[in-house]
Amino acid sequence: MTTEMLAQAIELDAADPLKGWRDEFVITDDDVAYLDGNSLGMTPRRTLDRVDTVIRGEWAHDLIASWAHWLDLPQRVGDQLAPLVGAGPGEVVVHDSTTVNLYQAVRSAARLRPDRRAIAVAPTEFPTDRYIVEGVAGELGLAVQPDFDDLSRVGVVVRSMVDYRTAVVTDIAAETERASAAGAITVWDLSHGAGLLEIELNAAGAEFAVGCTYKYLNGGPGAPAFNYVAGNLIDRVEQPIPGWFSQVDQFDMDAAYTPRPDIGRMLIGTPGILGLVAAQCGIEISAEAGIERIAAKGRAITGFALDCCDTVGLDSPSPRDARHRGGHISIRHPDAESLVARLASERRVIADYRVPDVIRLGCSPLTTRYRDVAVAIAAIAAAP
């Protein structure tokens, strides 16, 4: 049974139109089934070279002169990322952490709806999103509403496009429109969708979005996040951390604060260049491979994973309809925690454990092979 599964996986890998892209990554041990690219994407080869060039050439040799082209790097990398999320030039900027970006977006959105008395976030939302909503609501004297049913009191809705536990996908266009019709602004967290799914922020009428670059975008550990603000909204946004990189004339040292009229107004302090360059490398690869092909492989490989679960009798609560499914599948297993630890310690299968009994298998289309999925599910099924 598992032999057939593996044979099928090898065939699928051979026919995979994206298979060549794995060669763009540093693979130190081809036998490891890495299924945690949804937590930390793998290392693009070009990142090694690019970071080395930036350290040796731009920092060590060119020294301070390099700031002439580093200054707007957050905007330029944002423009490279924009097509991957259906945004236009000047609507995305890559900087700081997802949490900081989210704080800016939620505060900015709340300022645009001063008459509304609540922010809505699901109790099942990723912790940092919940904490930020609770924090912002607390400081502005607003309520936190735990559902999206009646949005008449709600100014800001904070939602993940892909649920980090179940990988269930929410329809951005439909939910943005529903919130908008009720007078609320939606802040989308795209962390588990960016670089994996076809996202159409402009077409969906999305106002704010944030996301990370270290999962499917392979930007490196703690790589900077991104802020999207709809182009027709940016000059009305007042973000709460007015640092000097958001100032219209940054080097007029005596000027009063005047925020830039463009997406640069979401910047804060001096951007971390090493992390930004690594993020750029990951974003470039996704853009080159093409988000349509990436999304197609994502649907196919998670579908294969669910088929394998059925074959070996493992219970997965992940959506069967590929249109509603993100990049990982979950498996319920009574020994999930110890099993994930044991597989990792053997360096055969690297997966993710989530309380109380969930094994998460992340399928990152540019690096995950069908055989990784088959090997992992066979190993889980074979556990005593």
Place this chain on the structure above:
Amino acid sequence: MTTEMLAQAIELDAADPLKGWRDEFVITDDDVAYLDGNSLGMTPRRTLDRVDTVIRGEWAHDLIASWAHWLDLPQRVGDQLAPLVGAGPGEVVVHDSTTVNLYQAVRSAARLRPDRRAIAVAPTEFPTDRYIVEGVAGELGLAVQPDFDDLSRVGVVVRSMVDYRTAVVTDIAAETERASAAGAITVWDLSHGAGLLEIELNAAGAEFAVGCTYKYLNGGPGAPAFNYVAGNLIDRVEQPIPGWFSQVDQFDMDAAYTPRPDIGRMLIGTPGILGLVAAQCGIEISAEAGIERIAAKGRAITGFALDCCDTVGLDSPSPRDARHRGGHISIRHPDAESLVARLASERRVIADYRVPDVIRLGCSPLTTRYRDVAVAIAAIAAAP
């Protein structure tokens, strides 16, 4: 005249007890007089190796498992930095940008003085500090007081230890005590002092401080900043951006937000590991060289710079008393802007221009030679 100056510089370099440390840095052209280490410190050799090891070994090979030791890296690097600023273990954490750290510190301090109606900051303060104070004051309905004379209405004082234009040093102990006696909390910006001067935060009774690591600490472009909070204060601090890295049990995904009881409560989102590792390399070198020796060289080399100015008849407003002087000296020159640009384009002397007529010569004790200073001042004096 300039020949004698250069001869004296060569003697001083030969006798410099720190001269060996320059070999720890990547020097691509030994003839360049780099006098902008106060904007961007040079590249430690070990940073090249360490970043490469982190990318190849920790990220590419160990993959997600590396988070086990990356998780508390901001605190560990903070502990390495602490002795350089006179702080104890658990009082410093390295993360995010200086602006973000400052926003957290100012907001946190203001919360501890809810009865006070103003924040004090000098109109000559570095722009990002002014902008943050104005922003926070605006959102909390507080006034901005432009002087430190009468602090009876002031809850928070924001001050740089070293003025970014004049390099005049403010006495942290005296001014913290004066503010404290008036009931105000001081947030110190140590950006132009950390890694250069002997700073005694604990002995000064300092409550909050922030600073950058990319100037005298040689941490790399946009390297993460640091937050210092006095140990006896940390468990009362409520910082405004409650991300998941500040949560007491970070991986209990269903928990309500409870901030960590330690300096980790200043953390926000996922830290950028590449930038943090580079910052760590720079901090290590400063710690190994010893801040007393670094500070002594700093006083000596800026003193030599002022002597050279006198010799060639250039006008410097920088303090003559070494105890009141930071790491750069300023020179007033009618053609400052074009002269700095021309010297840089020739790659002989790299200095810094500040409006309207100031040339800034930064002396970074681990990398700047006396001959760099002599060459620069001779070149400025020889300008037509």
